[in-house]
Amino acid sequence: MTLLVEQLLNGLQFGLMLFLIAAGLTLVFGIMDVLNLAHGSLYMIGAYIAASVAAATGSFWIAVPVAVIATGVVGLLLEVTLIRRLYGRDHLAQVLATFAVILIADDAVRMIWGPSPLMLSAPAALAGPVTLAPGLEYPSYRLLIIAVGLVLALGLYLLVAKTRTGMLVRAGSSNRAMAAAMGVRVDRLFAVIFALGAMLAAVAGALLGPLLAVEVGMGQSILILALVVIVIGGIGSIRGAFVGALVVGIVDTAGRAFLPELLQRVLANEAAAQLGPALAAIAIYLLMAAVLVFRPQGLFPARA
Amino acid sequence: MTLAVHGLTKRFGGLVATDDVHLAIETGELHAIIGPNGAGKTTLINQLSGTLRADAGRILLRGEDVTRLPTAARVHRGLVRSFQVTSLFRNLSALDNAMLAVQARDGSSFRFWRPVTAEAQLRDDALQLLARVGLEKRAAVVAGALAHGEQRELEMALALALRPTLLLLDEPMAGMGPEESARMVELIRRLRSDAQHALTIVMVEHDMDAVFSLADRISVLLAGRVLATGSVAAIRANEDVRRAYLGTELSSEPTVDFAAHLEAGGAHGAA
């Protein structure tokens, strides 16, 4: 029982981080109609800067904000120099261009930090577990991630639902041409959105750093999960990204933890030993394929 | 009877776009459908052609229930439409456009070896088709470069290539000036007299001159319902129709004054 709760919490934690990454991706795709494959690279840069600063200053608490701001700047620069020129281009051109950015970013990171993975340690204060309930202990660092994830998710929701900027975002999401025609300062709005997405990705990168490896290629692995999330959730929808991310996070985590065992109990033979891990790995893809077949616009379609 | 429509209904959320529509289209007639913007004319055509699925009701083509059939199947049964917003292969020449249409009705397209350029029959048929609508001299021109009126004529040619028995024309005169419209009216008239077998036409139009000069009967659509059906003279005299278009709460086509047309009887009196 405690194992189940623990895995669910892990799934929640991973899902919330996925949300931070997917939010930027879905906003950029939904509003600016740009398929930005390089979004994973921003996540990677956030993790690398955090690791660097943490190593230099010895403080995790300094490293994260620095990484977030720095990545925000990088995102802004990227938008102004490149992404801006991709608006209105067909998706294939965007795929090629952002794929190129992935290549450039990977090598840039290798040249600056070397090819080996970096170490990023969780803050010492959070090294120990917290007792949530009698018999249920959970790592305090992961709880921090959950807390930060929830706070940011709430903040993003308030921003989009309650503020003027958020209203512009929602307007742009459902009908970009109309928003532009109504005089919205489109270029500035886009730059802000892009930078915001970059910063959220950096938070995820910095926070997940101690749990996953900080290495070149981490961007691609997370990117594909983020794409699954926004397809399931609905392109352009923050709410969809939130629900989609939690679903993907929990299904993936719980799947990997329980499916192999479950299958072995049910099938109890050689095939199950192989099928289990494979099934766990493809569970989220099966889910996405099912969504695409039955509800192609995703769970919460934002577009008209 | 070529086309019978019973109780056709289509809803978009809370909006009833097509409201229990009944139509009985006689073989060989040209039946015009008129009505103000938003009356649901294109939605109706879309359901007849198979682009949209009706929520309720039946569509019978020569007695066969085609309500659930996809567009391609209806085309094979002779039910062909043209588009209000010109839908061509803009990067291909007029001839290539026509050839694709001719190819659709001429044997199987699952052929992989023989180049299409070697198929003289296909090419001849396509040229003949272009000649029928008056575009034979423009065969080599890329469709996107044709004049608007010529594009509408090509649009018509594509529909004709499929050897329709029931032709759905969705605003064939859309966006045309008086000269181009006159050409199109002549073309439609020629099609009816040339046809080897009876060609039935259902035509949605705003151009009342064209409607009065071409139509055998008219159905008036208002807010998704058929207000009245009858001969041209009968519709012109119909009190409900006159009242509907004289009413101030309705927004009608800004460039067409229905009331004036009904009064004046159009520039060309209907036969």
Added chain:
Amino acid sequence: MQRHLQRLLPWLLLAAAVALPWIAGALDQGYYVGFVRRLMIYALAATALNFVMGHAGLVSLGHAAFFGAGAYTVAIAMAHGVTSAWIAWPLAAGAAALLALAIGALSLRTRGVYFIMITLAFAQMVYYVAVGLKQYGGEDGISLPQRSALGFGLDAADELTLYYVVLALLAATLLLLNRMMDARFGRVLLGIRENEARMQALGYATYRYQLLAFVIAGAAAGLAGALFANHNTFVSPAALHWTQSATFVVMVLVGGIGYRYGGVLGAFALLLLEEVLAAYTDHWHLPLGLVLLAVVFLAPRGLAGTLARRPS
């Protein structure tokens, strides 16, 4: 003059490809026989993808699944004692075609970016299945004890022989696909790419044509995979990874999507560039990325598009 050159170009390239081993041998650069052979195998796979992307208008991010399926079929068949190329290679193409039929049938219910994503999803499933196949090497892959047996006294182990076999198959496939594009089937695909709604209104069952194109492309990719397995005498799930699919897409885009030789040009350009850049620096991804950016902004129709005037 330009026109004549364009028509002559494929034949010139063919002649160059035929002559290459002799030239390489004479210059004592035998390495290049294997190198160009690899280029041709990727060119075959990219041509297959170009057929489906450029001619049928379907962007597939799951092409590696068919490539890998072909490679694995040869490897698995060999592990069970089937070494004849005359059995294993058609089997590879057939397996890939069946996989394409299954994936295509489901994926073609969607369009646009959703189609891209669902093909990606299915390819990932195939990838993880391959990783899970422990008896065939799993994550580490499987080595082939030998190359496929060709019969007729030909030995695929001879580098030159395999080179010409690959060249012959690439040329034959290009010929077949080009013929197809000029025939009725190809015209329908072109029409679907240009205006799918119009094609449906003309009475074409567009789904069937697209599915068939998808299956044909899958089969060709599977054949490329079979050749790949022979070339390396080694197969691993890396051949199925989504980044491999993305590479194929990049090849088609760089070469010129929809142009007859776009796949060939793209594969050659990308791999040659990699080779040249890698000779100068370990960090050749960066200049490669810059070149791709240049293609996006300076040569948006790809190499073939920039060389030609109009699409085929």
